[in-house]
Every structure is written in structure tokens, then in C-alpha cells.
Amino acid sequence: MFNIKEHFSATSINETIRLLQDYPGAKLIAGGTDLLVKMRKASPKCPVSLISLREIVELSQIYLTETGNLSIGATVTFDEICNNELILEKMPFLAQVAATIGGPQLRNMATVGGNLCSGAPSADSAPALLALDARLELIGPQGKRLLDVKEFFLGPFQVDLRDNEILSCIIIPLSSERALGGYYYKYSMRNAMDIATLSCASVCEIDAKNCLKSVRIALGTAAPTPIRCFKAERFAEGQQFSKELLERVALIAQSEAKPRSSWRASKEYRLHLVKVLVARTLKQAYLNAGGVI
Amino acid sequence: MPEINCYVNGELKNICVDYGETLLMMLRNRLGLTGVKKGCEVGECGACTVLVDGKPVTSCIYLALWVDGKNVLTVEGLTASGELSSLQQSFVEEGAVQCGFCIPGFLMSAYALLKKKKHPTETEIRNGIAGNFCRCTGYENIIRAIKNVNQTSTKAKLP
């Protein structure tokens, strides 16, 4: 039995914000796969007030915005991302990412917003959204603000959510002209039900001459927060794809990573994985973008 | 104590639950559906898997409150007719059962998988049951059982 004092089922974003104001200390809950597990392990156990986002229709939509971007509601589950037709058509890369998360049951419950807001360095949705230059729509008592996802992560398990503010949706810019290639590599001990020892998402666009027009590389569990590898990206952009280029880019990315040692993996091993994963994901992203070797 | 209405194995239930009560506790303690097993209480083992509106969830980290207005299916609901479903029959015949503790969870994951796709490939089966741990079988005969469900049997169809 969880120690829950009260449970409010909000039906709108505005109601959620009001509830947050009225019940200081109340926690937002959507899928519950992160919060409930933490509550069970927390000690001493003090009663918690919960505000459920599960019934808020406006948070659970996936649609194309007027400007042609992809909007994914904060309470969309990973299973929905895996199977949503719009995502499969416009951004199959995201479905590939979502399929690496937990197992079927967990994907039916866990939400993309919850995953981001947990602020875990290993959050599976973070590298991909970083690499896609996603923006977050955050709504609070003072209104709406848009934040680049790369600004969102402040530290381990810390995100830029202000008082009484909630994440409403994730907006992913869609490239209008050329196909964008993306690939996510989650390196973990198991092929399911695991957290990433290291993860890497690479996204690129190529031009007609197989040059890398734009490159974005992001890492999970490689620093106190999910990070982008800007130096590596800048180096790669405009270059012709080659094996040597991959090696150079991977080395630069490695210099940007700041992993720590834990009993799960050493810093040295994680750094090594950065190099391997960056090369592998960028190569596959290039191929997915239609590049030829 | 909030009151919820939901269908459990096809039957409408009106139940008062605690805020902190999990779906697992509600099913086992209030409704006596002890086929739903508790293996870890943190959503890691899959033994407590049930279907909520057709989708498998781990009922140990799913609040009972959340099934208000929804359909819940547990292992007990697979034998509504009193006979084994073709899926259960296949588990027995293929030697998919050993200690049996994880089996209700596997049956629910498999059931959801087969509802989505009648003849899943081996990879799809492995993916479909990847959220369920079994320490006895190495999964081999469970996979075989799901593969070999007699979909044409008229005697005991999937409910």
C-alpha cells in the first residue's frame, strides 16, 4: 500500500495548476512507473498528495502543429509512440527509441513527459529529443513558455520546472525538404527491462553529395544530465561521410562526455562506450537519411 | 475511501478502494483473484500482469483508482467458460509451466499479443513477453506454447 494522502484527478491543464497552487508539495503523477517505485523505496515514508494527469485529454495528443511541427503530449505513453501512425510516418526514429524502453507493460504505462521530468541521466527519451532539437511547452500560473530541451536538464534528477508549472507537450521540428536520419543505441546488459549503461542518439541530414548537412549527437548517462555533443557536431557538419570522419567525431564527442564511475560501470568504460556508440549511431543515422557508403 | 466502477473479467464491480491501494491488492484482497501474483512490487518481474482495456500493465505499480471506468482482465477471466482457452491448453501441452508462479502474468502478456497479431513471429513473441521474468523455463517452452496456440480450435477459443 502506497502512503497516499489524497489523489486528485485533474481534467485540464488549468485545473492542474490550480491544484498545484492549492496543495503545496503535491506531486504530479501520470504513468506512475517512476514515482510509485520511488515512493515505495522512500524512507521514512510520509504521506503524499498526488495530482493525476491521466484524465487530461489535452496532454495525451499527438498531432502536427500549424507550423508543421510534431507535437507529442506529455502523457503519451511509449507504447503509443511505438504504434502511432503519424510518428511512424514522420519520425519513425522516435518509435525506435520508444521500443528500447523497459518491457511491454512498462511502455503501456510510462509516459514521455514523466520520463523527461524525472531528470534521470539515463532517461531514454532524452538523447533522442535532444538530438531532434525538441522544444518543451511548459505551462504555469504565469502562462506558457517554450524551452529548448537542452536547457531543461539542470543536474541529476533536476529539471527546469518552476513552481506549479507542468510540461504540456514536446514539439519536434520536422525537416521540410530532406529526410532526416536518426538512430538510437541503448547500451545495457539486457535487451529489455534495463537502464542504459550508456545511450546515444544521432540525427543527421545529408545533401545530394552525401555530405553531412546537419548533425546532432546526444548522450545519456555520459554526464550528470543527458547532453549534446556540440563540438563533435560542428566538426562533422559539412563534411563528407567517411570512416575516418566517424572516428574523429567519436573522439571529439568523447572529450565532451563527463561520465562518473559507479558500481554499475566505471568512468573509463563509459567513455569508451561513448566513442563506440557515437560512431555506430552516426553511421546508422547517415544510412537512415539515405546516405550511401 | 473513493468508490470506483469497473469491469473485472466481464463483470461490473463497484468497489471502495484506498488511495494508496494498487490494482494488484484490489484484485487479490478485495476480489479474491489470487491468480494475479506478487513478485517484486516495483514493476520489474511481470508476475502481476493484467490487462487494462486490453493492454498489459504491471498491477503492482498501477493504482486501483485508475481502473475506474475501465475493463480489467486477469488470468481468471481466461476461463470464463469453465474450459481452458486454447492459449492455456497450449501452455499445458507444450510444457511451458513449471513452478507456475509467473505463468498468469505470461498468459496475460501472450493474450494481449495474440489479440494484436494472430500469428506473431518468434521475435514478436520474445518482445511481447520481455517484461515477464521466468526462472524455471528459460522461456523456450513458453515461446513454443504461444507459437503453437491452436487458433482454429472450435472447442476453446481465446475469450
Next chain:
Amino acid sequence: MGYQYVGKNINRIDGFAKVTGQAKYVGDMNMPGMLYGKILRSTVAHAIIDKIDTEKASQLKGVHAILTYENVPQNRYTSTGHPYPDDTPLDTMVLDRKVRFVGDAVAAVAADTPEIAEKALELIEIEYRELPGIFDPEEALKGKAVEIHEGTGNIAGQSGYEFGDVTAGFEKADFVFEEEFKTPIVQHCPMETHISIAYIDENNRLVIHSSTQIPHTLRRLVSQAIGLPISKIRVIMACVGGGFGSKQDLCQEAINALLAFQSRRPVLLEYSREEDMVSSRTRHATTIKLKTGVQKDGRIIARSMTLLSNTGAYSSHGHSVALNMGGQFATLYSTDNIMFEAKTVYTNLPIAGAMRAYGIPQLNFAIESHMDNIARKLNLDPIVFRRKNICKVGDIDPVNRIEIKSCGLEEAITLGEKLTQWREKRSVYASQNSGSHLKRGIGMACFSYACCCYPGIEEVASARVMIGEDAAVSLFLGSAEIGQGSDTIFAQIVAEELGVSVDNINVIAGDTDVCPFDLGAYASRQAYVTGTAVKKAAALCKRDLLCGASKFLGVSDASLTLKDNWVMDEAGNKLMSIAELSKRMHYNLEAPTMIAHDAHFSPQENAITFGATFAEIEVDVDTGKIQVKKIWSILDAGKILNPKLAEGQVHGGISMGVGYALSEELLYDYTTGKILNNNLLDYKLLTALDMPAMEVHFIETNDPTSPFGNKSLGEPPTISVAPAIRNAVLNALGMEFNELPLRPEKVFQRLYCNA
């Protein structure tokens, strides 16, 4: 001889109950007024409890019992599920003033709800006087080390043997190889954690429903622990959700019994997953030093082994595990000059007990890795090297004096060689070019394993067969069905003897008030030992039936057979149904006859199961990750009593073996002794997406010492999986890994960090 039920793919008799969710495990029972027990666990590795104050907890509404070392019997016992008397140290008490590992029991509470019980635990105030914690077994043996159990020098047991002249053997040998191997602490992870319900019945007797592998032994252990006569205790085994050895121990039933006595209410005590992984039992971590003398022709002429086994905070099965290793060390490769030295050491870590194959996975990893390392140095194919040295029919091991009467090992190796295309792949894989980051490898390992505990400890089992007036058969057993399918096997044996169908047989097992004595599910002994008792009891009933039939039919009983639920003549004509026969025997004015017989069996010999595991793997040399592509398991477990169930045992054994090889390890903080990965996210059991393809074959020898030629099968399939994988990695990379598990980071370190 053709059997009708034995050797056939009979569906499990508990299959229906288990797929419908109707099978009743302990947690599925509910009793009026039932309380919930919880145990307070030590947060420090080694300490004396200076003060324990339960005042606040006892004032909490809804608390009905609180136990500390101050109010429980201070009887010393061993928790080991062995027959009496047991020579493992009596180092355990229900609750002690000293705590010896993070997770040791400090106090226990029973309350109206689990939440109140937990709250009460939080209210118990403890002052610890901390002692230095010892986590390294080598440290434990140093003179200055603090003693975890007074007067032991931190040694839970030690033993050794020498046969022949090992020193002379090494001197004579052309080559001598010496290596060290290490294995980790792993955990059983049965899907159902340890759980029991205890209550005092209307006759003032203690009743315990438990998820146990050893109902009768558990009753005796509880009796010793709490000082209640055996006659006052009834243990009833429920459906068991997996054990793998962890439930061959008294882990929680004694403390639960005391909660029930104090509260006079039924108490449910259920371990959480986190608690189960730390505070039940584990598999011994070991350090094994091997020395082997080999002649130029590849014959081994001398072997020695030094074992350091870490039993954790209490002995539990402790040194018995080492003794078992000593027996098999001398069996697989028979050598005239052989020496074994073993120490089992206490540390402030979780308690190691019995786990599937009782020390042999550790031993086997060492000896089979060693064999491959030697073969490599001698430039011999590992199979060629093994063939020169494996044991054969007629060999008698010098330790236990068990004569091998059946051995399909040579045949198993040959079949594996063929199935895996061994020769072709070995040479191709050993000379892979460096073009790809994926490297393949193929390896193999052999094993031997006994079929019961004779002559190490007592072996006995009994069975009662009772035939009702309509040919319904009741089979009473003290043995334990824990998922391996033993109840089904025994029903098959009864069906075979009596000529009745399996669905006529009702198995009643594991209730110490009702069922005859058996030692329980361990050592893969039940089909071998209990199976014989069942066969004997059924044969006695068969004699009665034939005698009755002969009387009613007026023909000689020698001309009659029982088959397909009928009494038949020699030509196979149905003369009378067995149902009719048993009815007429029961309801008979002149001489009513009850048909019921007990039989027991105590083997005064043993047999050896053999097998060879082959593994094909692929290493990602960029990341160090090993993927097992396929496992071939070829076993000589004698006659297979139920191929489908047998295959399932092998699959499960392989999956445990792959986990042992690659990912499973209970990790602890080196300074505090706290277990770091006490959950199924961080303790890496394999999922369905991680398991390799598996191919299982049986070489069906016919062992003369068992009821149907069968040998042990429950534990053996797990034994040589890890070394086979490890040897495949050796083939792929040319690197010797002498420590388990082969986690990717370890492989990475060898690939990249070894200057």
C-alpha cells in the same frame, strides 16, 4: 521393455491449476484474523546490539507481537535442510544479540496490517556497538581478524583428502599447470519469495504453511530452533513458486512460529523481493586453485585443488557444499594422484546456502576452464584432451567409492561435436580476421553429478499408495514438488505399476501430519530415491489387486496383467475393470480388503549423471559484450521419465547457466558490506530477448541402480553452461577469463586496458 506411462510426454498433473490461476501458493491463503509479520533488518554488517527498545512500537495500535533476542529462545541450530544429525555448525539462533551482515534479522513484529507492522519496525530503537566488518574471505583468515562466530577463527569448516602421491605425480609430469579461478555470489531469484503462515491450532499445535523444499526436515529444524517437540508441529507445503535450493533451509518459519505463539493469531510472513535477495540464501562465492600434471601424451597424472569458499555470515549448508565439490572433483577426470583441500569461511555478507547443483557450478567452471587453458597450451583440441582423461564405466571415485555403472559422456561429446560442426568452426573462429567488430567462438564443457547424497549423508524416502473403491489412487508423498514436475513423475510411476491412467491418481504431498517421511527436494534426488519408494509401494498394491482378481476370476494371478484400467489375461482380453475389482475388494462380506501400502527406500549406492554443453557465442570487441547464439545441451541422465518435462528442466538450467556466465552477480559495497543490487532491475536475470537458441539431446543410458534406469536431472543442466560459454570466448578472442561473470566491462578491460 516398453512402458506405457514412464518415458512418455504426460502433461503436468498440476498444469490445469497453474494455468487457471487456481493453484494455491502460501500467499493465496487467507485466514480469519490473520496478522502480517515483518522483520527488522540490520543496517550494519557486524555489531553487538547494546540496546534495543521496543516500547514505542509495542504501544502502536494494531501491533500484536514483537520479538527481539531478549524474548526468543536462544537455542543454537543450523538452518541447513539436511537429515539429522548434521555436522554443519550450530551457529544460528532465531534472533541473536549480535548481527553479522547488513540484512540480518534484528527484531520481528506481527500487526493487523503490513503498514502497521512496518511502522512498528521504524519505532524500534537500536543502539549498535559496531565491530569491524569482514567481506574478503582471505581477510577473514588472517590472525588479527575479528571473529564473526566466537572460537571459530572464521572457519565454518575445513577438510581435505589425498589419494596416491600428488607430489610424486607432479614431479613425474611432463607439464604442470597451476591456475586460480573465481566465482561470484549469485542469488536463486525464485519468482515467489520466501513465505509462510504460522498459527496455533485448536489442539495447541503449531501449524506452518510454507513455501519449502523440505517439509519434514523443516519441521525438525523448527523444533530445534524454538524448542517445541516435533509432535507439536505440523508443516504443510503449499504450491511452491520455485526454490532452486534457497528453500532447502530454515529461513523464516521459526521466527514466524514465535510471532504466532506470542500473538495467538495466524501470521503471514512474506519476504519482499529486496529482502529475499539479501536475507534468504545465496550461492557460495569461491576461489579455486587448480594444479594439474600432464604427460606428453595428454594424460593427466596428478591433480590438486585448493578451495576457499565464502559462506557469509552463517554456515547454513556451508562446508557441505565444499565436500560435494570434493566428490565431483575426483569423478569427472579420474586420476591416481589427487588432492583436495577446502576451507569454508565466514564473512559479514549474506548467507550462502544450497543452490542448484550445490557447489558443482563453481567447481565445474574452474576445472573445465582449466582443461581448455591446458589444451590450448599443449596445442590440443579441448575435446581430444578431454577424451584422453574422462571417466568411464567401472571407474570408482576414491572419495565416495561410487562405481560408475552407466556413462554416456563419450557419446554426448561425439554427438555435440557433430551437431555443432565443432572441428570446422573451431579452426575458422580461431583465425578470424580483424575486419569485423564481431567475433565468433565455440566452446564446450563436460560435467558429472551424483543422483543423491549417498554416502555423504543419509538417504531415505517413502511413499504410500492407497486405492479407493473405484480405482482412484491416492499417492501420499513427503517429497516436494517445487516446479520440477516430481508429482507428475511419481503419478506416472504409479500409473505404470498399476495399469491405471494418470488422471486416476491424486497426489497428496508435503503435509507432515499426513504424508510419509521424505527428505525433500534437493540433490536432484527425488526421482532416484523417492521414485523407487513409489514404485515399491505401488508394486505392493499391484500384488493385492492381482491377488483379488485371481480370487474373483478363478485364475492364477500369474496369468493376469493390469493395463488401461483393466485386469487383462495374457492375450490382452479385458476381464474386469480395476474399478470393479477394487469395489469388490472393498465391499466384500467375507473378506473385505483395503488396498494401501507404504514403502520406503534408502539407496546404499549412487549413480552419476553426465553431460556436455556446447556454446556458440559472438563477442562485440568494441564493447566487450558477449552474445550467446546457441547452446547445445547433451545429457546422460539415464532413462528419461518424461521427455517434455525433462527438456523444460534443461532449458531452465541453461538459462540459469547463461546468467551465471554473463550477468548475474550480487554486488556489495566493499566498505559497508551492503548489497547494491537487491532488485530485479540491477540483478541481471535474463529476459526472453536475451536467451540464446537451445537444443537439447538425451543419451539414454540405463542405470541399474534406479527404478527405471533414470538418473539425476533437476540440477545438472545448469552445471557446465558457464564454462562452455567461457571456453567459446577463449576460442573467439584467445583470452582466458578465469573469473565469472564475464561482464562486458571485464572483457573491455582485457581488450583495452591490459598494456
